[in-house]
Amino acid sequence: MDAPEAEDHVVLDVRAAGICYPDLLLTQGRYQAAAQPPFVPGSEVAGVVVRAPAGSEFAEGQNVLAAPGIGGYAERLAVPPAFVLPMPQGLDFAQGAAILANHQTVHFALTRRAGLLAGEKVLVLGSAGGIGSAAIQVAKALGARVLAGVRRDHTEEFLRGLGADEVVPLREGWLAEAKDLTAGAGVDIVVDPVGGDVFDDAVRALSPGGRLLVLGFAGGAIPTVKVNRLLLRNVSVVGAGWGEFLRTNPAALRETADALAELVAGGLRPPVTATYPLERGAEALRDLAAGKIVGKAVLVNG
Ligand SMILES: NC(=O)c1ccc[n+]([C@@H]2O[C@H](COP(=O)([O-])OP(=O)(O)OC[C@H]3O[C@@H](n4cnc5c(N)ncnc54)[C@H](OP(=O)(O)O)[C@@H]3O)[C@@H](O)[C@H]2O)c1
Structure with missing residues (x-):
């Protein structure tokens, strides 16, 4: 019953x-x-x-x-x-x-929290995971150039299949590699569902005006940031909590679903x-x- x-x-x-x-x-x-x-x-x-x-x-x-x-x-x-x-x-x-959860979260984060513009460069961390793979797809579908930062081996083909333009293994020296791939400029947005060790270099990877989206802490540790670094380089660290946003903006569930349905009509799976x-x-x-x-x-x- x-x-x-x-x-x-x-x-x-x-x-x-x-x-x-x-x-x-x-x-x-x-x-x-x-x-x-x-x-x-x-x-x-x-x-x-x-x-x-x-x-x-x-x-x-x-x-x-x-x-x-x-x-x-x-x-x-x-x-x-x-x-x-x-x-x-x-x-x-x-x-x-x-x-639902992952794609809606990253659509909310990229559009409402980071104000992604077509043509911007987006570095996705944890990119072989649920949030990361969704972020690659949504960022690409919204017109970004996507760098997929990844820890796990043997994932490059999967990440490129999602739409990643570049794959950056998160090993020693990854920041220099990411900078080289952007001709030294850095990226406009970092999508970070991981936290932990890579956070400091992820902040350094931002270009002036860049935004790092804090989505989660799958790496275990919750990082801290020295705010003088934000001031000196005009970069932002931005929280993006989808569930909390929905609590006070319930209409966003349907609005975001409709926006994602358009991306599905354009081929996103x-x-x-x-x-x-x-x-x-x-x-x-x-x-x-x-x-x-x-x-x-x-x-x-x-
Ligand atoms: N803000 C929100 O509204 C919202 C919504 C949903 C989920 N989340 C959060 O987002 C986080 C990720 O969720 P998910 O679904 O993507 O999880 P997932 O599928 O397990 O992926 C987590 C990723 O984190 C990376 N990772 C895990 N352990 C690590 C470590 N010790 N060191 C470095 N990297 C590590 C892996 O990266 P590689 O792919 O590089 O191997 C993995 O892909 C969780 O904390 C979750 O609670 C937040």
Whole structure:
């Protein structure tokens, strides 16, 4: 039986659920929003509407996406209509589930927080991960020249396939390499979901007027910055928290989904590189924690 609140919710059969880093942090009790166990993780899904409230724009049988925040690793889900989105034309269910959290976050970060202009140079860190691979695709689709900074070996072909113009292995001397690739000028924007060791050199990689987007700390350590460096070089370090932004700007969910649907119409396809049956969700999260996922993992149901 559906929960009592389901009458004014959209009920959907979940066909695919994205595996997200915030899901992992939530299960480890390390996320900013705590959930009391037992709970079902899962913040992004694609599925088919079973029932929709009268007057909503959704109808039985329609393919949709949903951003429930929690509970998505499930066969059936009830979601308030405000968190349900049309499925972009051209995506299958797994790709639909994969275009929510990461692509929305980086679209928000690049456009609303960094004010990306076509032709600017964007350095993406953690670029073989979920946020990084989405950032390469979105930055490229918005007209940037993209440098993919990467720690893991054997990822160059994958990164170039996403649209990276240059691949910069994050080893000793990477800053000089990145500077050479920009004729000494540096980059306009750094997308940083990693933090940790590379942060200082990432600030140095910025050209005057450059913006470093703080997205997360997958590398473990939360870096600090000496603000005189920002003043002396006219560069900015900019926080980009999508969930927090949505809390006070809920209309941005649909606006960003519509903007991404246009990029999908232009050919963008999220890189679903690993699929797991729904009942192996715990294994998928463990693989994400162990750094085994290049690109994006998705749970599939049916
Ligand atoms: N700000 C927001 O609104 C928002 C939204 C969603 C997620 N996030 C955050 O973004 C971060 C990344 O999420 P994700 O989905 O991209 O995770 P992911 O798929 O696991 O990727 C994390 C990346 O971090 C790099 N990395 C991991 N451990 C590292 C280490 N010890 N040293 C250096 N690099 C390391 C890896 O880079 P390589 O690819 O180079 O190997 C990996 O690709 C998380 O902290 C997550 O919570 C923030």
